[in-house]
Amino acid sequence: MKKMRAARLVEPQKMVCEDANFYEPVKGQVVVKNHMAAICGSDLHQVFFTRRGPKDFPGLPGWPGHEGVGEVIESHDENVKVGERVLTIPGGGFQRGFADYQTLPSSWCLQLPDYDGPEEDLLMAQQFGTTIFALRRGNMDFIGKTVAILGQGSAGMFFAWLAKRFGAEKVIVSDLSLARLEQSASFGADISVLGDPDGKGIREAVLDSSSGRGADIVIEAVGRKETIKQAIDIAGYRSNVVFFGLPDTNRDIPFNYAQFFMKQIQMYGVVDAQGEEDLKSFYTALDWIARREIDVTKMVSHRLPLESIDQALVLAHERDEDALKVTLTF
Structure with a gap:
């Protein structure tokens, strides 16, 4: 063999x-x-x-x-x-x-x-395609909205770029890495915040940028219990929350249900982009990179x-x- x-x-x-x-x-x-x-x-x-x-x-x-x-x-x-x-x-x-x-x-x-x-x-294009798939699934309106993205690995940066491409007015990102945050602006981030365990920095940035309303769309691209809770905390009234980060545990992750309920948040998780029937998200990613629409x-x-x-x-x-x-x- x-x-x-x-x-x-x-x-x-x-x-x-x-x-x-x-x-x-x-x-x-x-x-x-x-x-x-x-x-x-x-x-x-x-x-x-x-x-x-x-x-x-x-x-x-x-x-x-x-x-x-x-x-x-x-x-x-x-x-x-x-x-x-x-x-x-x-x-x-x-x-x-x-x-x-x-x-x-x-x-x-x-x-x-x-x-x-x-x-x-x-x-x-592989990672890029998964982020395109994630947002296609939600069919959300980004035009004029405040978008918060937790995590600025490659997926988080692609989400920032897509949010701007789809018409977001303000894109706010957070991460624990200063090097990643320095790159974020080139992918569309308007405000970059150094992450902290309690999410105080990202919360203040989102509230200041939205006149206290909270984010219209939150994308969690980390998969840690801390950022999962932060996503719900910074989401605004009748907002959308996308959970993209692979969970780092099989155990239950508690969150403030009353906060989720009273804000009337719509949220969903995304996995298995490779199961997309026509793989259009991945083909689109390859096309946009090849045509240098994204650097x-x-x-x-x-x-x-x-x-x-x-x-x-x-x-x-x-x-x-x-x-x-x-x-x-x-």
């Missing part, structure tokens, strides 16, 4: 790069030789706040990587040709992108458009080889060295 290098979660908070068996494709699947993969905030939750028991270790080779670009080297689908360069957006059961090769259904491979910039830019050239701050997977994850998690988006090369 063929071998490949792959990252594996061998214990909570620890991944290593080792030789692993190659996943043999079946009908309808393709094999992609990875050129590059990106670390997502949800990967960090899976690794550092894992809900796995002892019997679940080690994890599957390549898991939980799901943001990648590469070249098709074997195809069992007549509609996908060997040699095509693709963005890989694998869903459940196939999120194994932290490896030399991915074997996945062809439907989760999107051919890259013509683009004279680096392939790394197009890699950003993603400064989003990636660190590039490490696959062998340094553990270092790369710690870097992204701890935000050391002013880390923004961290990618892996093969």
Whole structure:
């Protein structure tokens, strides 16, 4: 059986790069030789706040990587040709992108458009596509509204850009990283606030900017209990709250139900963008990047080889060295 290098979660908070068996494709699947993969905030939750028991270790080779670009080297689908360069957006059961090769259904491979910039830019379309999907699901009116976004990882920055594109009057963002906040303005943020455990800073900024009304739309892009509670706290009357951040726990998270009820908040969670029937959100993301409607050239701050997977994850998690988006090369 063929071998490949792959990252594996061998214990909570620890991944290593080792030789692993190659996943043999079946009908309808393709094999992609990875050129590059990106670390997502949800990967960090899976690794550092894992809900796995002892019997679940080690994890599957390549898991939980799901943001990648590469070249098709074997195809069992007549509609996908060997040699095509693709963005890989694998869903459940196939999120194994932290490896030399991915074997996945062809439907989760999107051919890259013509683009004279680096392939790394197009890699950003995976995360970008999930944020487009999240807002399409809500069908919200952004025109003239005050929008608050908790978290300024790549997803939070994409939400800021989308809010402005869709007509928001004021976009207020918060994060614990000064480096990320410094980037936020280039993605549309009008006000950037350094986060705090009680959410005092973001609350004051939202109330000051909305004449005390609160935010019309709140997007939680962290997944921590603190920011989940803050999202409801800063939301205004008859507002909308979007929960995008992958929860870091399976336990109940208490929140002020009376506050939610009296404000008449509408809220929803978003996951599984790869289940979108036509994958239009991801195609739109690729198109906007390729046509340079959005500038993603400064989003990636660190590039490490696959062998340094553990270092790369710690870097992204701890935000050391002013880390923004961290990618892996093969």
